[in-house]
Amino acid sequence: MDTKLLTIANQFALEGTIAEIKPLGEGFINDTFVVKTVDDAPNYILQRKNHVIFPDVPGMMENIKAVTEHIKAKVADPLRETLTVIPAKDGKLYVQEGENYWAVCLFIPGTTSPVRADTPELAYQGGLGTGRFQALLADFNKPLNETIKGFHNIRWRFQQWDETIAADPVGRVAQLQEEISWIESRRKEMLDFWSLVEDGTIPMHVTHNDTKISNILFNESDGSMLCMIDLDTVMSSTSLNDFGDAIRSYTNTGAEDDRNLDNVGMNLEMFKAYAEGYLHEQKASMVQSELDWLAFSARYITFEQVLRFLMDYIDGDKYYKTAYPEHNLVRTHAQYKLLQSMEQQYDEMCRIIQAI
Ligand code: ADP
Ligand code: GN1
Ligand code: MG
Numbered sequence: 001m002d003t004k005l006l007t008i009a010n011q012f013a014l015e016g017t018i019a020e021i022k023p024l025g026e027g028f029i030n031d032t033f034v035v036k037t038v039d040d041a042p043n044y045i046l047q048r049k050n051h052v053i054f055p056d057v058p059g060m061m062e063n064i065k066a067v068t069e070h071i072k073a074k075v076a077d078p079l080r081e082t083l084t085v086i087p088a089k090d091g092k093l094y095v096q097e098g099e100n101y102w103a104v105c106l107f108i109p110g111t112t113s114p115v116r117a118d119t120p121e122l123a124y125q126g127g128l129g130t131g132r133f134q135a136l137l138a139d140f141n142k143p144l145n146e147t148i149k150g151f152h153n154i155r156w157r158f159q160q161w162d163e164t165i166a167a168d169p170v171g172r173v174a175q176l177q178e179e180i181s182w183i184e185s186r187r188k189e190m191l192d193f194w195s196l197v198e199d200g201t202i203p204m205h206v207t208h209n210d211t212k213i214s215n216i217l218f219n220e221s222d223g224s225m226l227c228m229i230d231l232d233t234v235m236s237s238t239s240l241n242d243f244g245d246a247i248r249s250y251t252n253t254g255a256e257d258d259r260n261l262d263n264v265g266m267n268l269e270m271f272k273a274y275a276e277g278y279l280h281e282q283k284a285s286m287v288q289s290e291l292d293w294l295a296f297s298a299r300y301i302t303f304e305q306v307l308r309f310l311m312d313y314i315d316g317d318k319y320y321k322t323a324y325p326e327h328n329l330v331r332t333h334a335q336y337k338l339l340q341s342m343e344q345q346y347d348e349m350c351r352i353i354q355a356i
Helices: 003-009 057-072 120-136 154-167 173-184 187-198 239-250 268-285 288-314 327-344 346-355
Strands: 018-023 031-037 044-049 095-097 100-106 205-207 216-219 225-228 235-237
Touching: 003 018, 003 044, 057 100, 057 120, 120 205, 120 216, 120 225, 120 239, 120 268, 154 173, 154 187, 154 288, 173 288, 173 327, 187 288, 205 239, 239 268, 239 288, 239 327, 268 288, 268 346, 288 327, 288 346, 327 346
Parallel strands: none
Antiparallel strands: 018 031, 031 044, 044 100, 095 100, 205 235, 216 225
16 A cells, blocks of 8 residues: 555544555546545545645535535435535644645545436436535635635636637647637637626526536446535636536437547437436526526526636646646537537527426
8 A cells, every 4th residue: 555645644643554545536627545544444535635736625524514514414425415525633624745735524435427318317416516516615604715826717717718728838839720719719709698697697606616417426236326525616706607517418329529420429319318307406596697697597507518618728737636638628529519519509598498
């Protein structure tokens, strides 16, 4: 076993004796490990939080603690229906080792976290999961720290975009004129949508902000949704962003980084199933402007993802973990194909929302 990891894990208030520590998951941002203990003690998730992306890890952990405590007070099984933060032995919610920050939560056994949705039933359950998460937090009224500035704010993203293009730090802009035009041709419609958030037409709520399918746990026994995980980005935003980001993930017939663009497109049956689950939980509490823009939110977040992958490629691949040199460009093309598929099927998406 890695003795450095063991030393870090032993600084947390864990029950039992550690038997092994193994890497887990497919996240793009943090490094995740499962900590297995001997006998009947629980197992744990140990994470090295990415402090470059999250500049205020203590503030982020305070958010996660506050939000999970709020949920625990409302659910039948507080150890399974949300994450449980395990503090360090000194009482802090993290351990700092040099410039790295580590955090621990309970491992929730008997669960799955698929990387893609293969059935409408799973998409329906995912929709219920996001909707229920938002419903449980609807009356959360303490201020939350902004863990990543302007995370889903396209006005801020365009500012970063303009600066990155101007700097062109690794000389990639010249060869990317076509891809850049995909972003520029949609600048106005995306900013017009965001101005409805800025002027209060679309309300703000406590939201998850990273609702891709690998960030929810399902019960292994029957496939029902259990809880949202990866709560690093929980903060104030619009409910629509959670819906849109999930549609980007659940409805894609291909992979987020598919090299074969023929595989990629939006599956309307999955869209309908996810929307049914989400609206089952949220419909009664949404205002008309949210319902009117719900389908568009999928285009908005998918567009933002095209921009973020391409911007990271132009910036020399500093943000997302990559497996090979062109990875962010491959992701850009695959997400753009998905965006086009959503644009082509947009009228039908709106009809489905209306019918539900
Ligand atoms: P990242 O921020 O890198 O995406 P996540 O918090 O999403 O990290 O964790 C990565 C993966 O680890 C998840 O997709 C899930 O499979 C697994 N995982 C995370 N937390 C738990 C937990 N509490 N119980 C069981 N599995 C978990
Ligand atoms: C990242 O952390 P992870 O892998 O769940 C990213 C999301 C992107 C996603 C794309 C904090 O999610 O915003 O949509 O990759 N998270 C952060 O797969 O930037
Ligand atoms: Mg994750």
